[in-house]
Amino acid sequence: MGRPSNAVQRRLQIVDATLRVMARTGFDGASVQAIAKEAGLSAGLLHHHFDNKSQILHALLDHLEGLARARHEALAARRRGDWGRLEAWIDAHLAVGEGARPEATAAWVWIGAQALKDEALRARYQAVVQRRLDELTALLDPVLRAQEVRLDAHALAVTTLATIEGYYQLATSTAVVDPGSAAPQLRRWLRRTVGGQRRR
Amino acid sequence: MGRPSNAVQRRLQIVDATLRVMARTGFDGASVQAIAKEAGLSAGLLHHHFDNKSQILHALLDHLEGLARARHEALAARRRGDWGRLEAWIDAHLAVGEGARPEATAAWVWIGAQALKDEALRARYQAVVQRRLDELTALLDPVLRAQEVRLDAHALAVTTLATIEGYYQLATSTAVVDPGSAAPQLRRWLRRTVGGQRRR
Amino acid sequence: MGRPSNAVQRRLQIVDATLRVMARTGFDGASVQAIAKEAGLSAGLLHHHFDNKSQILHALLDHLEGLARARHEALAARRRGDWGRLEAWIDAHLAVGEGARPEATAAWVWIGAQALKDEALRARYQAVVQRRLDELTALLDPVLRAQEVRLDAHALAVTTLATIEGYYQLATSTAVVDPGSAAPQLRRWLRRTVGGQRRR
Amino acid sequence: MGRPSNAVQRRLQIVDATLRVMARTGFDGASVQAIAKEAGLSAGLLHHHFDNKSQILHALLDHLEGLARARHEALAARRRGDWGRLEAWIDAHLAVGEGARPEATAAWVWIGAQALKDEALRARYQAVVQRRLDELTALLDPVLRAQEVRLDAHALAVTTLATIEGYYQLATSTAVVDPGSAAPQLRRWLRRTVGGQRRR
DNA sequence: GATGAATGAGACTTCATTCAT
DNA sequence: AATGAATGAAGTCTCATTCAT
Secondary structure, three states: OOOOOOHHHHHHHHHHHHHHHHHHHHHHHOOHHHHHHHHOOOHHHHHHHOOOHHHHHHHHHHHHHHHHHHHHHHHHOOOOHHHHHHHHHHHHHHOOOOOOOHHHHHHHHHHHHHHHHOHHHHHHHHHHHHHHHHHHHHHHHHHHHHOOOOOOHHHHHHHHHHHHHHHHHHHHHOOOOOHHHHHHHHHHHHHHHHHOOOOO | OOOOOOHHHHHHHHHHHHHHHHHHHHHHHOOHHHHHHHHOOOHHHHHHHOOOHHHHHHHHHHHHHHHHHHHHHHHHOOOOHHHHHHHHHHHHHHOOOOOOOHHHHHHHHHHHHHHHHOHHHHHHHHHHHHHHHHHHHHHHHHHHHHHOOOOOHHHHHHHHHHHHHHHHHHHHHOOOOOHHHHHHHHHHHHHHHHHOOOOO | OOOOOOHHHHHHHHHHHHHHHHHHHHHHHOOHHHHHHHHOOOHHHHHHHOOOHHHHHHHHHHHHHHHHHHHHHHHHOOOOHHHHHHHHHHHHHHOOOOOOOHHHHHHHHHHHHHHHHOHHHHHHHHHHHHHHHHHHHHHHHHHHHHHOOOOOHHHHHHHHHHHHHHHHHHHHHOOOOOHHHHHHHHHHHHHHHHHOOOOO | OOOOOOHHHHHHHHHHHHHHHHHHHHHHHOOHHHHHHHHOOOHHHHHHHOOOHHHHHHHHHHHHHHHHHHHHHHHHOOOOHHHHHHHHHHHHHHOOOOOOOHHHHHHHHHHHHHHHHOHHHHHHHHHHHHHHHHHHHHHHHHHHHHOOOOOOHHHHHHHHHHHHHHHHHHHHHOOOOOHHHHHHHHHHHHHHHHHOOOOO
């Protein structure tokens, strides 16, 4: 009885439009009107599905985390060993090519920027970052142990994540970074760092 | 003969107020009125000294570059050798403590964000990044040569700069990074990377 | 033969929800969506049972008049004599306690306010006021005659009704009126006014 | 130096436009746009002089109190004796004619209505009502004493004020009250109440 | 140089109402 | 009868910018 709900699909449609608009025109350009237009919907409808604009960003943040997770799982399925799993994670978060969404990088940077002003968003953003840090630490730890390298896995994870975030930033706002080279470069550096003295 | 011009001082006053406002409330909060209030001036006066808001950001970008340059020169004066100069550069851009301005970090992130929308700003932002990249490459090159390490100095500079930018981002929007540990951590990593096989 | 109509019950349900919402959040808060939520119905259904929002107010006006009438009848049944009937009427419209609905007072004030904007509502509101005035005049007249007081019953009715409306207003928007004292106070004043010279 | 401020005059202009709009179209019609149009100003300018719409109502409330006070003082100057002062107060708040502003009545009613939703406004509204109550009590007290009438001046003041408020309400929303007769009627009633037994 | 009034566009949001199901 | 999606107009407010003084 009654009209069937299409809320889930519509919300995804709105979030995806936000992703595209943000990648194209930054956060300033991502007005509710602009998002509505990109999604082919009326501005009023966006408020039927989200309480306010901030909620759309929250949903986008979840969406981005989901995209990264999905990509990681797809890539991890093909790799074996501690090194393989670590590289799969890095490729999932940094590499271009199959399954990558360039818009996601820009959107992620904008959300990070907006997180300062929006307290609730900041809390969620920080949680995602923390989660990534934990994942990375867990992946680095066995590698370090196997190589008998005396390095703090957590500290290395922070630096690695910073590098990834920095690549995002530079790739979004400048042309000094070749997107395709980021992942190989980081993999090389990590291998060198971790394995550098393995034969000592 | 009229009153003496105080334009230079006023411009600096405005730029510095922008720096503080941006660090506190992000780009969204940095309205012309808010900047004027922070500077203790009227909003109209800001447009007397700058054509438009974007010009204030341009000036702030220059100001930030100047701050970093000044800090670098101060630190470099005390260091000797290729390693010393490289570490001085890193400390100038990343370390806390003497001469560091925490607000500059946040403002830099916001300017990077705004650069996407504002084409002219993006060009200048990119130029600054390029300049830093060149400086860093020039500092890394002799070190790599001395250690007889076969690494592309430019590629290493990109990764290093990305790490620095990423630290900025993480420090501004989250609490997962301890600001004090960023510079030592990066120095350690670099030494390991560059010097790792120096004894081979 | 189709399902039996529940229109009457639904309309009452909607009107009663409006009464509660209005008492709680004023006319501003009484959006169609808010009323629907309070009633546990969908907003669309409200327009199935009422042509538009104004019609709900019309129905609420009728409902409020019905409530007062019912209360009056209940109270009048226990009283005898001209004085008794007059006091029953006053208690029905002003007294707290048994059968009184505090929400009705606030809702009545809001409807009076809205009546200015909504022409059709104003006509009905005015009709209700006129009816009350007539009732009050008819009740005052025999009392005045019996006391051989030379007062215009209609003029006295207007003032009395104004006092009642004023009590509503003050009780709704301020705390300067003790709701429980309004009816006794008005009764006392009336007795004094009407009976003041009865022994002349 | 700099442009001279016309803020006081502009604020008054805005408040007065609000008074007129409210009297004509009620609170619903008193949108910021409508007020701006009535005042012949842009909507943006209203927010230059008032933080938000609610502040305009606050100022209007003050303005209305000022109007009543001014009228009272003008009328009181011509009257002598306890009775004279009491009647001057009543005429100031209720009578039509010289110095009376019919719009003020309607605006006062709307502000009372809006006070329920707006907590800060309610506090001020209540303060004004309380002040009037105190004034009225102070005026009634000597009259009651002189007549050796055993009546509680405060209770009588509440009822009198309620009657006045009720007249406002009825005059604003209905046509059952002849505005010109309100003040004489109330004076007559008061004289009867207070003086009824003076010759006992 | 400096102030503060003034504007107009555009931001987010709410809401009564309509319509497909 | 009932739901919930959908719309479009209108609401309040912010803001970069211009202009009179």
